[in-house]
Each structure stands twice: as C-alpha cells, then as structure tokens.
Amino acid sequence: MKRNKMFKKPIIISVGASYFYQALRLQTDMVVHVEWRPPAGGDREVIDILRKLKEKLNKK
Amino acid sequence: MEVKVKILYNEFHDSILLMKVSEKIRDLEGIIDAAALMATEGNKEILKNIGLYIDEIDKADASDLIIVVKAKDELYADKAISEAISLLSKGAEYLEAEERYYTLDDAFQALRNANLCFISIPGEYAAIEAEKALELGLHVHIFSSNVPIEDEVRLKDIGRRKGLLVMGPDAGTSIIGGVGLGFANKIKRGDIGIVAASGTGLQEVSSIISRYGGGISQAIGVGSRDLSDEVGGITTLMAINYFKDDPETRVILLVSKPPSPIIAKKILEELGNCGKKVVVYFIGLREKLNANDNIFFASTLEDAAFKALYHSTGFHYSEAPFTIDKDVLHKLVEKEIDRLDKDQRFVRGLFTGGTFATESQLILGDLLNDDIYSNTPIYKSRYIHGMESKENTIIDMGAEEFVEGRPHPMIDPRLRNMRIIKEMYETNVAVILLDIVLGYGSHNDPAGEVSKSVIKARQNSDKYVSVVCSVTGTYEDIQNYREQVDKLESAGIIVMPSNAQATRLAALIATRWDASKFLWR
Incomplete structure (x- = not known):
C-alpha cells in the first residue's frame, strides 16, 4: 500500500461538513478544510446538462 | 400564532x-x-x-x-x-481564512504532503470528489452514504491499483495514526488492529478495549457494503494485508455483517494465513464457519472486544451474560419489575447506532423468543416505518428516513428526545432501551439530552417506565465516560457496561425474569 506515512502521521484534507473538520482540528494541526458547494448551486437540470457535456467531450 | x-x-x-x-x-x-x-x-x-x-x-x-x-x-x-x-x-466565518479552501485541488496545492482525504458531502456528489482525491494520490475516507454501489466498486478498483485505501462509502468511523475520523472515540494506543464494516461497531469494540486497559494500532472503517458480493471485500483485504506486515499490530479484530459464503471464505483464508491472532465478529451469523486455529469467533461486540483483549493483554473474562455481581443484578431487576403495571410488557429500543439496533434485535429476538419489529429488521416481514412502533420494536434513528438532509442523531438529539417521550407515554411499554455514543463528532452532552427527556416524560406521567442504556465511550473522551454515566444514573436511568448487557437486562425486566431461562442454561 502506498503512502503508508498516513498510518504514522495522517495529513488530512477534509471536504464537506465544517463540523467534522472542527472535530479533526481538536486532534491535529495537520488538517485543512474544503468548504464544499454542490456544482451549479445544486440545480439538477444544469448538473445534468454539464454531465452530458462532459460525457460528450470524453467520447471525443 | x-x-x-x-x-x-x-x-x-x-x-x-x-x-x-x-x-x-x-x-x-x-x-x-x-x-x-x-x-x-x-x-x-x-x-x-x-x-x-x-x-x-x-x-x-x-x-x-x-x-x-x-x-x-x-x-x-x-x-x-x-x-x-x-x-x-x-456561515463558516468562524473558520480561519487560511485554513479554508473551495476546491480539493486548491487545498492540495496548499498541503502538498497531504496523504488522506475525508469526505462528508451528500452521497450523490461524493464519488466525484473521491476520484479526484485518488488521482492526487490520497487515501480516502468517505463518510457519506447513498453513494451508488457501482461508484464504490469503481473507486475501490482505482484505489487498489494505486495502492490507496478507500474507506467507505458509508464509513462512520476510522482511527488512523491516533486521529479519529467521523464519529470516533479517544482510544489508547496498543497492539490491536481493527477492521470494521460498521461505524458504531468499531466505536463500541475500541471503547471497551480502551476502558479495560488495552489499545489499538489502527482502526480501519471499510464501509457497510465492502464485504458484499459486488464489492468483494477489496478494502477489508487491503486492511488485513496492512496489519499482516505491521509490527505494531499483534491481534486483528474484524467486525462486519455476515458476508456471503464466497467472500467469507476469501477473508477467512487471508486471516488464517496472516500469522497473527484474529477475532472475528460476523454480526448475527449463526452457523459455524471453518477457519484456521488462529481465528476466534465472537458472539457480540463486547465479546469480540474481550476476546481481542485476552489475546493482547491476557485480560481475564468469562462467557457470563453479565459482568455485574449476581446479587446486584437481582436487586436491580426486582426493583424495576415492582414499579411496572401488569400490562407493561414491551421493549422499545431507540438507537443512534445502526449496529446497536441490529445487535439488540438479535439478542432480544432470542430472549423474548419472538421476532422484533424494526425499520432495519432482520426479517423483512417485521419491517415497520421508522416513525412507528409495534409490540417489541427497535428503531435505528440513524437510518435513511431520519438523516436525509438532516444531521445524524448522534449530533442532533432532538428527534430522538421527542421519540423517547412519546414511547414513554405508550400504555404497554415496559422498557426503553437506548445507546449513548460519546466521542469526536458526537453531541457535547448526549447523556444530558437523554436525561432531560426521561425526566420530562416521568414528570408528566403516573406510570413508571424503565429506561436502560449503555454508553459507548472512554474516560478520555471530551464528554467523559464517567461524567456521562453519573448524569444518566442521577436521572434514574440504568447504565449497563455494554449494549449486549443493556439489551439482556431490558429482556429480563420486560419478561419478569422469564428470559433468564435462555441466559443461564
């Protein structure tokens, strides 16, 4: 398994709930937070269009 | 208004x-x-x-x-x-600006030696972020549930190829290098390595190990579906492989729902050849499995922790159903029975931990000689919606119907508090059975919340209902195990040392000792 350093000293990027980031922060300094937002503001129609576009581009 | x-x-x-x-x-x-x-x-x-x-x-x-x-x-x-x-x-103004990023790429640019990504976003988006993390060479822990199983298989395949661990999706807990991810307790370091397909299962075994003088090297949450046929135990096998070569791990403890025979065979073969003592608890598995003599099977979470402790520290334990003194137990049960009316016969379990809900259904089912109603039932015919109760019922309040777009009940106790009060007003209820889960990620005073509800219900009712619980946690947890137990006991709530013992006690009270014939045979 790669990067077994994780088991000695985890250095963490926490994506999502700030609540869990804060729980991690109580235990270690080696953590940063990504304040995540859904793509296209969570608008499902736009997300669907983006997904289809991406699929098309991938096919090309 | x-x-x-x-x-x-x-x-x-x-x-x-x-x-x-x-x-x-x-x-x-x-x-x-x-x-x-x-x-x-x-x-x-x-x-x-x-x-x-x-x-x-x-x-x-x-x-x-x-x-x-x-x-x-x-x-x-x-x-x-x-x-x-x-x-x-x-919003997140309280976070210091230099620690906050808006994309995973930006965060990685700032922390180039990062080795682990923890993901807690709505399930439908989790796979996208997890794949990015794997591309950046990070191990991944996905707390989110509701990730399509095809995505899980794809992510774990990528992880395996790259030598990266994908813990989850739907992994409530891991403890890596002493740092608890998700819901986790403060556990002493030691030589027991845990692999768990159950977050609360991991919390209960690690807390018991720590409270009874043992410790853990690492605890790897693999996600609830890792041992399914579709996923094939990819992360479990990688975790076993890690522990096999880890000089700090002498005993391996595996907790999971029972896998299919094919997966079970593969996992047990791997464990049989790992050269270490192994304790396995396949939750609810009745039949005996063939395995190498370095593998010991457990019957409850507490039993699994005790067996691992025995191999790690020589801890002495017995197979008795209770660890408390028989006379103390007798007086306790008698006192509760005396306070109940004749028509109060049923047990209502309200759990924040899914594995506790399953474990209690299994134990209660045996002791009451009856199948238990549940929103996560063992037998499909006993399904009821999470908002309902019938006869003997165990509700998993962390199930999908309660947490979609809402915080988990371990964080926000409000829904369970309301439900405790409602159940205590029901005419035929004898015992309310609860779990109290401490640790990082949990509410800062879960015992206080439960106590308030129980006191309120008792003030407004002439009828007495017994309330029995167990506390999952350690003396080092931020909420402090001792203080939380004291608080519950001052509110007239009976606290048992484990979920298994709490469930057995509930059965003894509700059946007026009749269940004892199944306990001491």
Missing part, C-alpha cells in the same frame, strides 16, 4: 450548520419553534410530525432551503427569518 416560511431556492448549506441556525432562532424572543433545513421528502415528513408544515412548503424541493418559524405573531416570525438568513450568510 403565526407559522411562516421562507424558501431559498437552489441554496445549499450542510445540515450541521442548519441545525445550529435552527437552534439559534428557536431561542429568539417570541419564537415557539423553528427549523432551517433542506426541503427533502424526509424533512417535509418531519415538519408535518412536529406541526411546522404549511402548504407553501409544497413548492420547495430537495435542492431548496426552507426556514420555517412558529411565532407569537408575524413581527417575531419575520425577525427570526431575517436573523436565520443573516446567520446562514455568515
């Missing part, structure tokens, strides 16, 4: 921030009740149940945020809604 709603279309905030905003506006002057939440079907259902639903909410859907307030008059309602909007816009 005025119920008012404000819909913020296509606005998203994480459910924990929404819970905090709800709590703040609920405390404002002139406000009777309030909630800020995403307008998912589950949340709409909850609003209906607590009398906060008005027709206007029909217009909102899962991608919209709603703020509902019940106030003394319109002025108070308007004031609370603007306060909620302002609190939401401040």
Whole structure:
C-alpha cells in the first residue's frame, strides 16, 4: 500500500461538513478544510446538462 | 400564532450548520419553534410530525432551503427569518481564512504532503470528489452514504491499483495514526488492529478495549457494503494485508455483517494465513464457519472486544451474560419489575447506532423468543416505518428516513428526545432501551439530552417506565465516560457496561425474569 506515512502521521484534507473538520482540528494541526458547494448551486437540470457535456467531450 | 416560511431556492448549506441556525432562532424572543433545513421528502415528513408544515412548503424541493418559524405573531416570525438568513450568510466565518479552501485541488496545492482525504458531502456528489482525491494520490475516507454501489466498486478498483485505501462509502468511523475520523472515540494506543464494516461497531469494540486497559494500532472503517458480493471485500483485504506486515499490530479484530459464503471464505483464508491472532465478529451469523486455529469467533461486540483483549493483554473474562455481581443484578431487576403495571410488557429500543439496533434485535429476538419489529429488521416481514412502533420494536434513528438532509442523531438529539417521550407515554411499554455514543463528532452532552427527556416524560406521567442504556465511550473522551454515566444514573436511568448487557437486562425486566431461562442454561 502506498503512502503508508498516513498510518504514522495522517495529513488530512477534509471536504464537506465544517463540523467534522472542527472535530479533526481538536486532534491535529495537520488538517485543512474544503468548504464544499454542490456544482451549479445544486440545480439538477444544469448538473445534468454539464454531465452530458462532459460525457460528450470524453467520447471525443 | 403565526407559522411562516421562507424558501431559498437552489441554496445549499450542510445540515450541521442548519441545525445550529435552527437552534439559534428557536431561542429568539417570541419564537415557539423553528427549523432551517433542506426541503427533502424526509424533512417535509418531519415538519408535518412536529406541526411546522404549511402548504407553501409544497413548492420547495430537495435542492431548496426552507426556514420555517412558529411565532407569537408575524413581527417575531419575520425577525427570526431575517436573523436565520443573516446567520446562514455568515456561515463558516468562524473558520480561519487560511485554513479554508473551495476546491480539493486548491487545498492540495496548499498541503502538498497531504496523504488522506475525508469526505462528508451528500452521497450523490461524493464519488466525484473521491476520484479526484485518488488521482492526487490520497487515501480516502468517505463518510457519506447513498453513494451508488457501482461508484464504490469503481473507486475501490482505482484505489487498489494505486495502492490507496478507500474507506467507505458509508464509513462512520476510522482511527488512523491516533486521529479519529467521523464519529470516533479517544482510544489508547496498543497492539490491536481493527477492521470494521460498521461505524458504531468499531466505536463500541475500541471503547471497551480502551476502558479495560488495552489499545489499538489502527482502526480501519471499510464501509457497510465492502464485504458484499459486488464489492468483494477489496478494502477489508487491503486492511488485513496492512496489519499482516505491521509490527505494531499483534491481534486483528474484524467486525462486519455476515458476508456471503464466497467472500467469507476469501477473508477467512487471508486471516488464517496472516500469522497473527484474529477475532472475528460476523454480526448475527449463526452457523459455524471453518477457519484456521488462529481465528476466534465472537458472539457480540463486547465479546469480540474481550476476546481481542485476552489475546493482547491476557485480560481475564468469562462467557457470563453479565459482568455485574449476581446479587446486584437481582436487586436491580426486582426493583424495576415492582414499579411496572401488569400490562407493561414491551421493549422499545431507540438507537443512534445502526449496529446497536441490529445487535439488540438479535439478542432480544432470542430472549423474548419472538421476532422484533424494526425499520432495519432482520426479517423483512417485521419491517415497520421508522416513525412507528409495534409490540417489541427497535428503531435505528440513524437510518435513511431520519438523516436525509438532516444531521445524524448522534449530533442532533432532538428527534430522538421527542421519540423517547412519546414511547414513554405508550400504555404497554415496559422498557426503553437506548445507546449513548460519546466521542469526536458526537453531541457535547448526549447523556444530558437523554436525561432531560426521561425526566420530562416521568414528570408528566403516573406510570413508571424503565429506561436502560449503555454508553459507548472512554474516560478520555471530551464528554467523559464517567461524567456521562453519573448524569444518566442521577436521572434514574440504568447504565449497563455494554449494549449486549443493556439489551439482556431490558429482556429480563420486560419478561419478569422469564428470559433468564435462555441466559443461564
């Protein structure tokens, strides 16, 4: 398994709930937070269009 | 009285921030009740149940945020809604700017030696972020549930090829290098390595190990579906492989739902050849499996922890159903039975941990000689919706119908508090059975919350209902195991040393000792 350093000293990027980031922060300094937002503001129609576009581009 | 709603279309905030905003506006002057939440079907259902639903909410859907307030008059309602909007816009202001990023790539640029990505976003988006993390060479822990199983298989395949561990999806807990991810307790370091397909299972075994003088090297949460046929135990096998070569691990403890025979064979073969002592608890598996003589099977979470402790520290344990003195137990049960009416016969379990709900169904099923109703039943015929109860019932309040667009009940105890009170008013209920889970990620005073509800219900009822629980946690947890137990006991709640023992005690009380014939044979 790669990067077994994780088991000695985890250095963490926490994506999502700030609540869990804060729980991690109580235990270690080696953590940063990504304040995540859904793509296209969570608008499902736009997300669907983006997904289809991406699929098309991938096919090309 | 005025119920008012404000819909913020296509606005998203994480459910924990929404819970905090709800709590703040609920405390404002002139406000009777309030909630800020995403307008998912589950949340709409909850609003209906607590009398906060008005027709206007029909217009909102899962991608919209709603703020509902019940106030003394319109002025108070308007004031609370603007306060909620302002609190939401401040959002994560309390986080220091240099520690906050908006994309995984940016965060990685700032922390190039990162080796692990923890993901807690809605399940439908989790795979996208996890794949990015794997591309960056990071191990991944996915807390999110509701990730399609095809995505799980794809992510774990990528991880395996790259030598990266994919813990989860739906992994509530891991403890890596002493740092707890998700819901985790402060556990002493030691030589037991845990692999678990159950978050609360991991919390219970690691807490018992720590409380009884043992410790862990690492605890790897693999996600609830890792041992399914589709996933094939990819992460479990990688974890076993890691522990096999890890000089700090002398004993391996595996906790999981029973896998299919094919997967079980593969896992047991790997464990049989790992050269270390192994304890396996396949939750609810009745038949005996063939395995090498370095493998020992356990019958409950507590039994699994005790067996691992025995191999690690020489800890002495017995197979007795209770660890407390027989005379003490006798007096305890007698006292509770004396206070019950003849028609109070049923047990109602309200759990925040899914594995506790399953473990209690298994134990109760045997002791009451009856199948138990549940929203996560062992037998499909005993399914009931999470909002309902019937005869002997165990509800997993962390199940999908309760947590979609809402914080987990370990974080936000409000729904369970209300349910405890409701069940205590039911005529035929003898015992309420609960779990109290401490640790990082959990509420800062879960015992205080439960105690308040029990005291309130007892004040408003002439009838006595027994309340039995166990506390999952350690003396080093931020909430402190001892203090939490004291608080519960002062409120007249019986605290047992494990979920298994709490469930057995509930059965003895509800059956007026009749269940003892199954316990001491």
